Amino acid sequence: MSLSIYEIKSYQGFDELVKDVLDLAKEILPGKLVYINSLTNEKQITLKIAGTNEHILLKEGMVIPVNDGLCNRCDFANETPLIYEDLSVATDVDDLRDSLKSVNINAYMGIPISLVGGEKFGTLCAAYHEKTYFDDRSINLLQKLAKMFSYYLEIEHLAYRDILTGVYNRQYLYQFQKDILGEKGTLISLDLDGFKRINDLIGHDQGDEVLKELGYKLKQFESEIKDSKAVRIGGDEFLFYIRHCVDQRDVEQYVKRMIQAFSTWETALECQELTCSLGVSIHQKIKPGSLELMLKESDQALYEAKRAGKNRYMIKMNS
Numbered sequence: 001m002s003l004s005i006y007e008i009k010s011y012q013g014f015d016e017l018v019k020d021v022l023d024l025a026k027e028i029l030p031g032k033l034v035y036i037n038s039l040t041n042e043k044q045i046t047l048k049i050a051g052t053n054e055h056i057l058l059k060e061g062m063v064i065p066v067n068d069g070l071c072n073r074c075d076f077a078n079e080t081p082l083i084y085e086d087l088s089v090a091t092d093v094d095d096l097r098d099s100l101k102s103v104n105i106n107a108y109m110g111i112p113i114s115l116v117g118g119e120k121f122g123t124l125c126a127a128y129h130e131k132t133y134f135d136d137r138s139i140n141l142l143q144k145l146a147k148m149f150s151y152y153l154e155i156e157h158l159a160y161r162d163i164l165t166g167v168y169n170r171q172y173l174y175q176f177q178k179d180i181l182g183e184k185g186t187l188i189s190l191d192l193d194g195f196k197r198i199n200d201l202i203g204h205d206q207g208d209e210v211l212k213e214l215g216y217k218l219k220q221f222e223s224e225i226k227d228s229k230a231v232r233i234g235g236d237e238f239l240f241y242i243r244h245c246v247d248q249r250d251v252e253q254y255v256k257r258m259i260q261a262f263s264t265w266e267t268a269l270e271c272q273e274l275t276c277s278l279g280v281s282i283h284q285k286i287k288p289g290s291l292e293l294m295l296k297e298s299d300q301a302l303y304e305a306k307r308a309g310k311n312r313y314m315i316k317m318n319s
Contacts, residue, residue: 003121003157004229005038005045010175011156015048021124021149022050028141029126029134033058037071037110038122044069047122055129057103068099071123074112079147081139082110086131107132109139111146115154124149164208165215167222167230173239176229177291180243185286186251188240189279189298190258193310194272195236202270209267210274211236217261225254239298246282248315255280255313263311277305278313293318 008014018036025034033056035049046062066072074082084090087106107128113121124146126134160172192214199207218230218238227243245251255278262276279302281294301314308314
């Protein structure tokens, strides 16, 4: 899984630190173009470039399909650099030949940057328009620099995560609302039916296990539903936001799958029934204050679902 570019943009001091990292990398590899790329599941984004190279046509903000670039081929699992000192004779990049020619890169080194949990951020890269040599000392120093940068990312990443469940926390929600202005989207409020009974009869430790499983399932939905985010508000109250999605048929398909997923549990419940109710708010255009309105609407829809018998959903549309 890759870090969301929208999350990264909310990190404190991100732009300043990226500039510092690249300035140091430039000192290590003078004469080379050094830059940082971010990777999502679909895209490779050139975030920042240090210096200029009149021969290389790479630009800040350049976006290409993730499989059209070299960075996605780095070994993130083992944090191993990907190095090509002469791409013109490399036999395993024929499918990328046109993409590399378009930016005139003939030598490349990519250092993978990821978090402890395995989430990809991207790569610290160096490139040159001719074949060149990357010495071991420079490679080692760039790896250390990338590792230090990953520590910063880890700290910022954890600041926006709920420790128990691993989904986003309330703090991230209020940062996130700045990025969705002018868009359309759907907010789902989710609450477990009978969770208090689980805590009372089985114990809070087992209740925490339920919440961990709930978080795990929501993160699975995040990976399956494009541009979605799961947030824990508190207790057993969660939100699930889907950007750009306002088709009621699609939304109903998603919430039906959620109700089914949260009706069965791996966590031992000692024959106690545990289901969920969902309230949905769909907005065609997010304006200042829309998120607060969506929260109220989805809460009201959730309340109506509870009153109607629980283990179901209610939807409110807003044009």
